[in-house]
Amino acid sequence: MARERKIDMVILGLLSHEDLTGYDIKKRIDGAISFFWKGSFGNIYPALKDMEKDGLIIKSDTSVGGREKLTYHITIEGKNLLKAWLQNKQASNELKYETLLKLFFGGADSKEVSIRNIEVFEEGIKSDLEILKSYCMVLEKDLDNPDHVYYYLTASFGVETYEAYLKWCSKAKKMLN
Amino acid sequence: MARERKIDMVILGLLSHEDLTGYDIKKRIDGAISFFWKGSFGNIYPALKDMEKDGLIIKSDTSVGGREKLTYHITIEGKNLLKAWLQNKQASNELKYETLLKLFFGGADSKEVSIRNIEVFEEGIKSDLEILKSYCMVLEKDLDNPDHVYYYLTASFGVETYEAYLKWCSKAKKMLN
DNA sequence: ATCAGCATGTAAGGCGTTACATGATTCA
């Protein structure tokens, strides 16, 4: 069975635009992607090693002075695998919200506890929404760049769902009071 | 460090309402909870064993005839742990949407591929939305039951976010065309 | 001088999924 590790596809996707180091890849993932996918060094470096062995990417030493630096470049095989993944209709979309779990079992404690949990959730969403909106505004100005349309759409997914979350938060707090 | 396994809290939450077998717990999780949390037998049975050892639940043999059956009951310690968890403000809310990942890297293939991926996503959401709406309708009729308010709110979270998803799908398809 | 940031990696541990393994009962 082929590997299912999705971090490979994130890496391939990033490398399809530019050559990057593992460290750079981490920074990219921590940006706009982090709203729907995460990555860590303990995740990225082993993936890079495996993918090079498989011929999906090639490594080149770009060390500057005494600072070690390995830059990766995508191969034709890598690009083909990326496209095959994009063309595969199957996609796992999973949401794991502990806040909803707590709310579902809210009856086990006072309603104040549930209201507070909703408020904590609401605050987090509000601040993330600001970040997402700023991504959208930047991207909107340059939608002629074909890639920006894709980036814009993922950011706007975030904006629209987070706005729905906030609407729900108000309603939920009202219902509990 | 204490265990972080959230399945424990799902089990405790369910047992705080009624005594259940591992099999029953799985069925409950596969219901309304499955929209924001998942569980499997390979997950549930070991958790049950550990939690009994820890005195959070107690097991009793309720076998009928030759069919093995173990029913679990929550203890005071279990209820206290459940409340402590509810009162803890920290909550991990994570969304991992492969569809968004694919869309983000959509520029690596034709826009038709991205449109098709959005359509597949849309179909899945539409059918799940129907299920969520039916949960809401049932619960709305009996909001006097205090627990139903909590169940209703989690289901309505699903309805509202899924409706936002669908709105976004239309917009995204239009933008790509 | 020191601290933040650049840069690479490994190791342990935890959690979860999937498949396997077994067997009883109920209903068509």
Next chain:
DNA sequence: TGAATCATGTAACGCCTTACATGCTGAT
């Protein structure tokens, strides 16, 4: 009789997170 459902569990495997370990460079 055979299939679906009830019912319990284990084992292998994979993936990810966290912490650890190391060292250079540039700015203050």
